Amino acid sequence: MKQKTLFLTFISIGIILISSSWYLFQPPKESLIVSTTTSLYETGLLDAIKSSFEAKYSGFNISFISQGTGKAIETAKRGDADMILVHDPGSEFTFLSEGYGVNRKIIAYNFFIIVGPKSDPAGVEGLTLLEALKKIYAQGLEGNALWVSRGDNSGTHSKEKALWKAAGLNLTRIKTEKVSGADNSWYLEAGAGMTSTLQLANQKGSYTLSDIGIFLKNSKKGNIQLKSFVEGGKEILNVYSAIVVNPQKVPQARFDKAMLFLKFLVSDEGQELFRTFGALELGQSIFKPWIPVSKTKSDPALIKWVEEYAFFNGAECPVQYRYNAGDLFS
Amino acid sequence: MIDGLTEAVRLIVTGDREIIEITIRSLQVAFLGTLMATVVGLPLGILVGMKSFKGKRVVKTVFNALIGIPTVSLGLLLYIFLSHSGPLGFLDLLYTVQGIAVGEAILVTPMIVSFVASAIESKGLLLRDLVRTLGASEFETSLAILREAYSGVSLAVISSFNRAFAELGIAMMIGANIKGVTRVLTTAIALQSAMGEIGLSLALSFILIIVVLTLNLLISFLQRGE
Numbered sequence: 001m002k003q004k005t006l007f008l009t010f011i012s013i014g015i016i017l018i019s020s021s022w023y024l025f026q027p028p029k030e031s032l033i034v035s036t037t038t039s040l041y042e043t044g045l046l047d048a049i050k051s052s053f054e055a056k057y058s059g060f061n062i063s064f065i066s067q068g069t070g071k072a073i074e075t076a077k078r079g080d081a082d083m084i085l086v087h088d089p090g091s092e093f094t095f096l097s098e099g100y101g102v103n104r105k106i107i108a109y110n111f112f113i114i115v116g117p118k119s120d121p122a123g124v125e126g127l128t129l130l131e132a133l134k135k136i137y138a139q140g141l142e143g144n145a146l147w148v149s150r151g152d153n154s155g156t157h158s159k160e161k162a163l164w165k166a167a168g169l170n171l172t173r174i175k176t177e178k179v180s181g182a183d184n185s186w187y188l189e190a191g192a193g194m195t196s197t198l199q200l201a202n203q204k205g206s207y208t209l210s211d212i213g214i215f216l217k218n219s220k221k222g223n224i225q226l227k228s229f230v231e232g233g234k235e236i237l238n239v240y241s242a243i244v245v246n247p248q249k250v251p252q253a254r255f256d257k258a259m260l261f262l263k264f265l266v267s268d269e270g271q272e273l274f275r276t277f278g279a280l281e282l283g284q285s286i287f288k289p290w291i292p293v294s295k296t297k298s299d300p301a302l303i304k305w306v307e308e309y310a311f312f313n314g315a316e317c318p319v320q321y322r323y324n325a326g327d328l329f330s
Numbered sequence: 331m332i333d334g335l336t337e338a339v340r341l342i343v344t345g346d347r348e349i350i351e352i353t354i355r356s357l358q359v360a361f362l363g364t365l366m367a368t369v370v371g372l373p374l375g376i377l378v379g380m381k382s383f384k385g386k387r388v389v390k391t392v393f394n395a396l397i398g399i400p401t402v403s404l405g406l407l408l409y410i411f412l413s414h415s416g417p418l419g420f421l422d423l424l425y426t427v428q429g430i431a432v433g434e435a436i437l438v439t440p441m442i443v444s445f446v447a448s449a450i451e452s453k454g455l456l457l458r459d460l461v462r463t464l465g466a467s468e469f470e471t472s473l474a475i476l477r478e479a480y481s482g483v484s485l486a487v488i489s490s491f492n493r494a495f496a497e498l499g500i501a502m503m504i505g506a507n508i509k510g511v512t513r514v515l516t517t518a519i520a521l522q523s524a525m526g527e528i529g530l531s532l533a534l535s536f537i538l539i540i541v542v543l544t545l546n547l548l549i550s551f552l553q554r555g556e
Contacts, residue, residue: 031511033425042525047509063425063508066521079414080424195526218526252414 031061032257035073035081037155038193040240041066043213045277045287046085052273053264062261068154068193076100076243079250083258087155087240089310096312100250101243102323106294106316107265108240108274108287109306112159114230115198115215116207121145124207129230133167136207140186143179146206150197151189159238160209166235198224211238213278213286220282239310240287246323255324263328266291334532338540341533353537356514359427360495363434367490371439372483375446376472380458390447396440405503408433412504425506430514433500438490445489449482450475481553488549492542515541 040046041064050062067075069086076084077100084101086092095101114132116124122145124132139145150157164171179186188206190197194214201208202224218224230236242262245253264270271289278286290306293299312318322329341349378389410416412424423429453475461474476483498516505512507521515538522531 033508038524042521044525050509061510063506063511065425065506065508078416079419193524195524199526214526221526223526223528250414 031063032083032254032261033063033065033081034083034085034258034261035065035067035071035075036085037069037072037087037240038066039087039154039156039211039214040085040287042193042195043217043278043286044281045213045274048277049265049270049273052269053261056264056269057260060257068150068152069158070153073100076245076250079245079252082245082254083261084243084245085240086243087238088158089239089241089312090158092241092243093312095243096317096321099248100246102246102317102321103259103262103325103328104241104243104317104321105262105266105328106239106241106290106306106310107271108290109302110212110238110287111232112156112209112236112238113212113215113228114207114236115201115210115226115228116145117205118225118227119205120227120229121205122207124229127230129163129233129235130167132230133163133169137167137169137174141177141180143182143186146186146188146204148188148190148197148201148204148206148208150194150209151191152193154193155238156194156209156211159236163209163235195223198226202226213282216278216282216284216286234305234309237305237309239290239306241310241316244323248323259324259326259328266328333529335536337529338533338536342537342540349534349537351510352513352515352518352534353541355427355512356495356516356538357541359430359434359501359514360491362428362431363494364438364487364491366431366435367437367439367442367494368487370435371442371486371490372446374439375443375486376450376476378443379447379450380455380472380475390444393440393444393447397444399437399440401437401497401499402503403499404437405433405500408436408500409503424504425508425512427505427512430501430505430512433504434494434497437497437500438494441490441493442486445486446479446483449479449486453479453482484549484553488546491545496538496542 036046046064050064053062054060065072065075065081069088069091072081072084072086073091073095075081076095084095092101092104096104114124114129116122122136122139124135127135136145136147140147149160161171164174174187175185178184188200188204190200192200194211195218197208198210198215198218215226215228219226242265244255244258244262247253247255271291274287274289275285278284293302297303307314310316317329378386378393409424411418412421412429413419414424423432457475457478458471461471466474496516498520501512501514501517502520505514505517507513507517515534519531519534519538522534
């Protein structure tokens with residue numbers, strides 16, 4: 001009996017060994033590691049881009065690591081990524097000026113939205129963005145409204161902090177203030193990705209800042225029943241950029257491969273992927289390609305907004321932060 | 331719930347290529363990790379179980395405590411070590427299945443040591459003296475005791491496999507959930523639920539549970555044959 005047991009054990013171990021080893025010893029492809037913001041990845045856009053790129057350059061494998069902007073930048077600084085796709089101009093500039101990044105290109109843009117319960121307990125319908133924030137603040141203190149923050153150091157979180165500041169409110173103080181007559185705060189921190197934050201906002205009946213793509217996706221799926229109140233406008237502009245890791249600072253960075261992918265992203269073909277993505281599934285495209293706008297100068301107001309919000313010293317990537325860029329900036 | 335279950339059945343029946351790939355990768359990681367942990371942990375467990383030495387209680391307590399280490403903490407620690415700017419960055423284990431397997435091995439080794447030591451203590455100490463008086467060498471004694479403590483040892487190995495298989499923190503920190511490279515069942519579940527794909531993540535969870543259950547049933551069947 002015992003021998004039969006041992007025999008069976010060996011057989012099952014053998015099966016697992018064989019089935020796993022074919023996998024283990026597959027030759028690795030040329031890999032490029034891109035750390036990226038969750039809002040790009042979780043919509044599914046990057047998997048679509050990956051398929052197109054790998055179809056064009058067979059033998060290439062792009063690995064996306066989906067993180068918040070803060071963590072994505074930290075990963076690249078540690079030498080664990082070759083390129084970043086992020087949406088927080090402030091920390092992008094730090095990344096460049098510390099020497100970690102080169103050849104920054106703006107690739108796409110869209111607008112954040114402020115969403116909340118359909119009943120609109122704070123009454124922000126029809127208000128401008130900053131008025132809406134002030135109203136939510138006042139109603140929050142009265143106990144009539146709640147706000148959920150991402151609270152995870154992502155690009156969306158950075159944007160939210162900047163918006164409170166623009167509305168003339170002090171976030172540090174907000175976090176300590178209690179709702180009148182109660183012991184809780186009206187300002188909640190989720191510490192989670194966009195979908196989880198939206199679901200929390202949905203459960204709690206609170207307002208939050210969201211990127212448009214993930215909001216549409218979750219609404220479509222029936223995961224949330226929130227309404228979008230404030231859309232568009234300069235303050236709420238969302239700009240996505242790609243930055244290549246500087247091989248002079250991080251020697252193991254795969255610069256040439258990262259440049260090849262960057263050139264694909266800014267090519268007509270790559271930009272078209274941004275434009276068409278989401279149209280089929282969500283009924284509208286959720287990322288707007290930036291290169292056509294900047295080339296044709298078709299929308300001067302928008303160009304001015306982007307320049308004010310996401311340019312550094314009048315350029316998307318000042319000359320001292322370029323490295324073997326070729327014709328990328330011409 | 332029902333949606334998730336039907337989706338799981340559909341995915342398994344239609345043999346969705348990506349799901350199969352992810353499941354095999356999960357099995358492979360857990361298997362490699364358990365194998366490494368067994369190679370290290372089994373002799374250590376026998377040693378701790380058989381020998382009586384000063385500070386044995388402390389050693390056992392430490393191993394017992396290490397069983398409960400939070401996987402995120404261990405994952406974070408390993409990430410810092412394996413990162414390219416970390417001390418072990420040159421190994422190039424970050425973002426690889428082998429890297430995850432090493433992490434799982436470190437996670438479950440204390441479990442194997444502790445379980446094996448206990449099994450031997452409860453079964454083998456009397457036997458040890460008996461076999462020794464019959465003139466067996468140290469190695470032969472160990473083998474005799476192992477045979478006697480077989481069910482305890484296999485329990486240790488199987489529990490380790492299950493833990494490594496169903497673990498998220500290390501797989502996420504070291505593997506980073508890269509599609510087609512390091513995505514395993516648990517990280518895929520985390521991503522799908524973060525993407526709001528509740529049905530698909532439920533389906534993946536069911537697959538995970540089915541695999542664990544099947545393995546355990548197989549094992550208990552084997553043990554009954556003893």
